[in-house]
Amino acid sequence: MNQFGKLLRQERKERQMTLGDLAKKLGMSVPYLSQIETGIKAVQEDLVEKIVRELGLIGDDANKIHRAAALTRSMFSIRLAGNAKAEDRVLAASLASGFARLSPERKEELRRIMEDVTRG
Known part of the structure; x- marks a missing residue:
């Protein structure tokens, strides 16, 4: 809460x-x-x-x-670049609002994806 x-x-x-x-x-x-x-x-x-x-x-x-x-x-918000596409904004908003309901396994999957992205 x-x-x-x-x-x-x-x-x-x-x-x-x-x-x-x-x-x-x-x-x-x-x-x-x-x-x-x-x-x-x-x-x-x-x-x-x-x-x-x-x-x-x-x-x-x-x-x-x-x-x-x-x-x-x-x-609940995720800040995106001003030139982000509308579909990216919808996806980011969905992730922010639904994040708490993700299973630990799904969160770990996202964590790995984001590590790959940040490594370039």
């Missing part, structure tokens, strides 16, 4: 809300919200705004969750 997920869970539980309660208020599925809370999926800024509103967060609490969301999003 990442910092955003921990904060979200804490704020949700302090308000005695279940994942289902919050998902319904946000207009999304429970599995999707669960993936955000557990750090499997990145949270988009517009959703952070909805969460802040639904949980009634203000001041430092709202700022804290926005900062945590930004940090979490950065963990």
